[in-house]
Amino acid sequence: MKWFISQETIKAPFQKILEKGCGEKVARCYQCGKCSAGCPMAFQMDYLPNQIIRMIQLGMEKEVLSSKTIWLCASCFTCTARCPREINVAEIMDFLRRHAYRTRIIPSGDTEIPLFNKIFLRNIELFGRLYEVGLIGMFNLLSGEFFKDFTVAPKMFLKQKIGIFPWRNKNAKALKDIFRRSGGLEKAQRGRLLYPKLIFLNLSKKFIGKIEKLK
């Protein structure tokens, strides 16, 4: 893909928004690449972590927010621990994901990860503690992977690794308030925790994949 970096993108406020949002000074990065060298997920990413940092410096907001990289980051903090310029790269990845949710930019691939996060949070909001059956069921349903982990699940039940019923939460109201108020203060578009486009994308991708396999 060809990019044209112009005066406009460089002067774009993206870097400033990011620096204000997470307090990390991206300008200090001197592209040593140490963050990417230790990144366990780098082999799956479309841009390496150090490239993402460079792209931020150049104001390439759209490319960064729609990259797969930001969603593939496992928040393992290896990059942060090793950066010689003391840039918290993992925190920057966090900020980028939150920003992508806010601006509703959908990644160019691996769309099941943003979907999973939202399902997870919905699960917590409803039950207070993670209710695995609900989480797995909902995720499989909405991502189109209906039979994923069907071989593992019965063993998990037998070994009582996952329960069948959710926990009854006595803090339910307090919990709802926490979610509602955090969402409001953060302008997180919480009302659209599961936006249809994301679900549609996932489902259609899975079905197209299945049809191609059949051919």
Add this chain to the structure above:
Amino acid sequence: MKYAYFPGCSLHSTAREYDRSAKEVALALGIELAEIPDWICCGATPAHITMQLLSIALPVKNLLLAKKMEACEVVTCCAACFNRLKTANKFMKQRGEEQLKIEKILGEPYRGEVEVRHFLDVLVNVFGSKNLETRVIKRLKGLKVASYYGCLLNRLKDVTGLDDEEEPRMIDDLMEVLGAEAVKWPYKTECCGASFSLTKTDVVLKLSGDILQMAYDEGAQAIVVACPMCQSNLDIRQAMVNKKYKKNFNMPIIYFTQLVALALGVEMKKLGFEKHMVDPRPLLKEKEIIFSKA
């Protein structure tokens, strides 16, 4: 010693044996673990990548619940919960607009005053390895283990403040106290891909497979962990790793608390070994650490 105990979601589901064995260890050593009443999920990874305020508010809510108990310190076994609770504390110790927002969300003031510890820290540093050594009844002689710390226990150092980020020694030293041998291996803090267990299973299989391979190459007979996510990725997914990469790993993934409990003479039956996908009992029997029929 009395602690407010925060088990976390995993220890009530996929990692029940961790919860049980930790309680057994605590009982044997006279450490009181009082579970925080009605604790809620700490939000884990999905919270902090979706909404920052939420990712702080959820752990702080738990810390506020703990504050109402008699205990002054919170202890948890889950490395991820530990990391989130510590992060929340660090965040709340600063003073600014964001902290005010959190207090507004929760309707209560909080300044990071409830100390948070990992159970490993309690054993090694508070109770003390020396004290522990005097209590060991059954030395785990002949057992060669790889201690695996994962990402969240020691990263970042200024958040968890526990051990070295790149070359931690806590579990290794603990294993030597128990009489086991901790092998030298380079993957102590490598990532297992925890949060992608469901979404990107392939990636988890690759990362976990590499970790298993390295431990195997360095001569470990089992991997010792302190995180429920590491355990479930390495243990539950091991059969899938074997299938995908045509391997024959049969590597038990054991919680450090289970081994401590065994060394302290706790009955094997109470430690939930039957819940593991890769059964550690044959290995333990071979090393004459446990005797009874499985």
